[in-house]
Amino acid sequence: MKTNILKNKKISNIVGPLIALIVLSLLLTIITDQFFKANNLLNILRQASINALVSFGMLFVLLTGGIDLSVGATIACSGCMMGIMIKAGIDNTFLLLLVGLLCGAVIGLVNGLLFTKLDLPHPFVSTLGTQLVIRGFCLWLTGSASMSGFSEGVMFLGYASVGGFPVCFLLVIIVAIVASVFLNKTAFGRYIYSIGGNREAARLSGIKVKPLLNLTYILSGVLAALAGIVMIGRVSLAYPNAGDGYEMNAIAACVIGGASFNGGRGSVGGTLVGALIIAVLNNGLNLLGAKTDIQNMILGLVVILAVFVDVIRGKQEEKARRLAQARQ
Amino acid sequence: MKEHETAVELRDIIKNFPGVRALDGVSLTLKKGEVHGLIGENGAGKSTLIKTLTGVHKPDQGKILCEGQEVVFSGPLDAKKKGIACVYQELNIVAELNATDNMFMGNMKKKGNSFFLDYGYMNRKTKEVMKSMNQEIDLTKICGNMGMGQLQMIEIGKSILQEAKVLILDEPTSSLGEQETKELFKTVNLLKEQGMAILFVSHKLEEIFELCDVVTVMRDGKHVVTMDTDKMTQDDLITYMVGRSLSNLYPKVEVPKGDVAMEVKHLSRKGVYNDVTFSVRKGEVLGFAGLVGAGRTEVFRGIFAADPVDSGEVYINGKQCRIKSPGDAIKNKIAFLTEDRKGQGLVLDEPISKNIAMVNMLNLQKGLFVDDRKLKEQAENTVKKLKIKTESIEKKSGDLSGGNQQKVVIGKWINTDAEIFVFDEPTRGIDVGAKIEVYNIINDLVKEGKAVVMISSELPEILGMCDRVVVMRSGRITGEIDRKSEDFNQESIMRAAWEV
Numbered sequence: 071m072k073t074n075i076l077k078n079k080k081i082s083n084i085v086g087p088l089i090a091l092i093v094l095s096l097l098l099t100i101i102t103d104q105f106f107k108a109n110n111l112l113n114i115l116r117q118a119s120i121n122a123l124v125s126f127g128m129l130f131v132l133l134t135g136g137i138d139l140s141v142g143a144t145i146a147c148s149g150c151m152m153g154i155m156i157k158a159g160i161d162n163t164f165l166l167l168l169v170g171l172l173c174g175a176v177i178g179l180v181n182g183l184l185f186t187k188l189d190l191p192h193p194f195v196s197t198l199g200t201q202l203v204i205r206g207f208c209l210w211l212t213g214s215a216s217m218s219g220f221s222e223g224v225m226f227l228g229y230a231s232v233g234g235f236p237v238c239f240l241l242v243i244i245v246a247i248v249a250s251v252f253l254n255k256t257a258f259g260r261y262i263y264s265i266g267g268n269r270e271a272a273r274l275s276g277i278k279v280k281p282l283l284n285l286t287y288i289l290s291g292v293l294a295a296l297a298g299i300v301m302i303g304r305v306s307l308a309y310p311n312a313g314d315g316y317e318m319n320a321i322a323a324c325v326i327g328g329a330s331f332n333g334g335r336g337s338v339g340g341t342l343v344g345a346l347i348i349a350v351l352n353n354g355l356n357l358l359g360a361k362t363d364i365q366n367m368i369l370g371l372v373v374i375l376a377v378f379v380d381v382i383r384g385k386q387e388e389k390a391r392r393l394a395q396a397r398q
Numbered sequence: 399m400k401e402h403e404t405a406v407e408l409r410d411i412i413k414n415f416p417g418v419r420a421l422d423g424v425s426l427t428l429k430k431g432e433v434h435g436l437i438g439e440n441g442a443g444k445s446t447l448i449k450t451l452t453g454v455h456k457p458d459q460g461k462i463l464c465e466g467q468e469v470v471f472s473g474p475l476d477a478k479k480k481g482i483a484c485v486y487q488e489l490n491i492v493a494e495l496n497a498t499d500n501m502f503m504g505n506m507k508k509k510g511n512s513f514f515l516d517y518g519y520m521n522r523k524t525k526e527v528m529k530s531m532n533q534e535i536d537l538t539k540i541c542g543n544m545g546m547g548q549l550q551m552i553e554i555g556k557s558i559l560q561e562a563k564v565l566i567l568d569e570p571t572s573s574l575g576e577q578e579t580k581e582l583f584k585t586v587n588l589l590k591e592q593g594m595a596i597l598f599v600s601h602k603l604e605e606i607f608e609l610c611d612v613v614t615v616m617r618d619g620k621h622v623v624t625m626d627t628d629k630m631t632q633d634d635l636i637t638y639m640v641g642r643s644l645s646n647l648y649p650k651v652e653v654p655k656g657d658v659a660m661e662v663k664h665l666s667r668k669g670v671y672n673d674v675t676f677s678v679r680k681g682e683v684l685g686f687a688g689l690v691g692a693g694r695t696e697v698f699r700g701i702f703a704a705d706p707v708d709s710g711e712v713y714i715n716g717k718q719c720r721i722k723s724p725g726d727a728i729k730n731k732i733a734f735l736t737e738d739r740k741g742q743g744l745v746l747d748e749p750i751s752k753n754i755a756m757v758n759m760l761n762l763q764k765g766l767f768v769d770d771r772k773l774k775e776q777a778e779n780t781v782k783k784l785k786i787k788t789e790s791i792e793k794k795s796g797d798l799s800g801g802n803q804q805k806v807v808i809g810k811w812i813n814t815d816a817e818i819f820v821f822d823e824p825t826r827g828i829d830v831g832a833k834i835e836v837y838n839i840i841n842d843l844v845k846e847g848k849a850v851v852m853i854s855s856e857l858p859e860i861l862g863m864c865d866r867v868v869v870m871r872s873g874r875i876t877g878e879i880d881r882k883s884e885d886f887n888q889e890s891i892m893r894a895a896w897e898v
Contacts, residue, residue: 267745
């Protein structure tokens with residue numbers, strides 16, 4: 071009985087975004103002919119993949135009450151590092167992928183240390199700084215040129231499909247399951263929520279707060295790098311301006327999926343639904359002939375709407391709590 | 399004494415919330431020039447009553463009369479206009495601003511009809527108001543650098559500025575030290591002489607008797623009794639509050655003392671505390687008394703490695719320990735129950751079960767994953783053992799009353815293998831019934847041979863529960879008194895705490 075309440079509560083946090091996704095899809099099925107076609111739907115999954123991966127990383131950071139604005143630049147950086155290696159004649163697939171992911175991990179570690187070791191205030195500012203540094207570094211490293219010539223192995227994650235189903239979305243599903251199990255089933259995952267809920271209480275309970283905070287930024291960096299690898303497979307190119315503005319899409323996906331900016335609240339499932347909503351929205355607007363300008367405006371409004379819904383939900387919870395307290 | 403005029407009257411107020419009657423026919427009369435105490439356990443309906451007076455809640459039945467005239471408050475502003483002001487426990491002070499800005503917040507005085515603010519007038523008025531309460535105020539100081547006592551004065555000043563006739567003080571002393579409390583009482587008495595009607599809500603019985611002329615006791619949303627304080631005893635008051643008589647507020651048990659559990663030598667942190675040396679035995683309750691700011695909490699934050707320490711040694715069971723992080727302290731079997739439950743003890747958004755498992759979650763793992771069955775079992779057992787009042791272990795800890803929140807914090811630690819329990823103000827802001835339950839938990843701990851340190855600003859509690867008391871003043875230990883000594887009394891402790 072009691073477990074049911076808990077489960078229902080967890081599910082109920084995803085229900086809102088899920089209904090929105092379904093309604094949006096139904097609407098698009100009715101008003102366009104092309105939307106509900108296998109090809110188009112698979113295309114949407116492909117389009118959602120990169121953002122979903124970045125969003126999962128962003129979620130870890132948001133759960134602790136932080137933010138990572140450098141993920142877009144990290145996408146470019148991991149790609150550019152790999153591109154430079156190809157140029158230098160190193161084409162071992164395993165080595166390339168390793169360096170790409172490692173690049174993300176290092177950036178994440180720097181972001182983490184800036185926050186935990188130097189005690190810079192909110193990571194909004196420090197990761198904005200690293201974003202500029204990384205983007206500048208990519209331009210300098212590549213001389214502003216794009217690079218190609220990646221091996222089949224590197225591109226596999228981005229373009230391949232199994233029985234018509236895109237591998238990149240399989241990857242998203244695997245990462246989602248692992249991330250969700252980590253956050254919900256392991257002690258360290260649950261500590262991440264506690265840190266977001268009350269950092270001082272977590273520290274005084276003996277939780278190693280700083281290493282865990284570093285870990286969330288490393289995860290954010292690695293997942294952004296992974297998204298960068300998927301992107302190379304999709305466009306066959308690595309270029310220094312790749313992933314520009316992707317941090318905003320990732321934040322949007324998390325927020326639409328019910329994550330709170332104050333930390334302590336959010337789920338992998340919700341974030342995945344959030345990323346899908348954004349992809350469906352963009353796809354639908356494309357089919358309706360709307361260009362990027364309109365798409366951006368509508369995406370912006372959806373984000374505001376999501377936060378607004380969240381605020382209303384918070385107020386209702388608050389009210390329910392007050393009544394419960396009065397009943398005591 | 400002359401008969402006082404009525405300032406405001408509540409008559410047969412009924413207020414329902416879905417599924418519960420929060421106020422059940424409560425009447426209350428506040429008279430000018432009188433301090434009226436309001437006391438009752440948590441959930442007795444005090445908050446609802448205050449909110450009815452301040453226009454936050456609309457009563458379902460009953461009347462509110464201001465100076466004999468019936469009024470209906472459609473919101474807090476209406477009540478304010480009628481001269482009813484309330485200083486809540488959580489102060490409405492912006493730390494970055496000075497006294498004037500805070501006092502005139504939302505009510506800034508402009509020069510004539512211009513957009514420019516008349517700081518000359520506002521500063522003068524601020525000083526004037528503070529002076530009327532016998533307070534000096536430094537307008538160059540921001541409020542963040544002032545003590546709680548002074549901030550409260552500013553809040554009260556705000557009410558005076560708005561020409562309040564009725565002042566409600568909601569547990570004003572819960573965050574004040576002895577000295578500040580005295581100051582506050584002086585001010586309250588001053589306002590009373592000026593004809594203000596004051597409603598004083600408190601959990602502390604001594605204060606009710608010291609300050610109030612009349613006291614009203616509430617229980618379960620009902621009015622129990624209103625009586626002159628000089629016509630009743632503390633025992634009467636407790637009996638009215640809990641509805642049964644409590645033989646003893648402090649159910650102290652003495653157990654044979656064992657070996658020294660923890661010894662601290664020459665612990666220092668520059669500018670905070672200096673050369674602190676003491677020890678605590680197994681089976682002993684060691685009290686730490688002193689004024690707020692004497693450095694008691696800081697010493698234990700240092701031992702627990704919540705803050706850095708400059709020098710000094712800590713021995714656990716005779717062995718020297720290097721404690722570098724709270725994690726190390728926990729490994730050395732120290733439990734630290736912070737004074738600020740909400741800020742440092744609990745994750746309010748998370749369920750009781752998870753809060754209880756916060757310290758020992760790594761021990762509840764089965765392989766890589768947390769064993770939820772064990773986690774729940776632990777929570778259920780703890781709720782039962784500590785008598786935490788909740789319908790479910792999945793309830794958010796933020797939704798519990800203060801006393802039950804404190805028990806969750808205790809629950810966090812009794813499931814560890816801690817041998818030394820440091821309680822920092824364990825009964826602050828919780829009601830009498832819950833207090834006694836906390837004392838009983840402390841008794842159980844010493845019976846199991848644990849060592850207990852209790853930091854408390856309430857002397858009766860120190861005297862009631864401790865085997866020995868260490869007194870601190872400005873970062874130094876200035877006294878140590880054994881329960882068996884004839885100096886084990888309020889006067890000796892106060893002398894050591896103030897010592898001029």
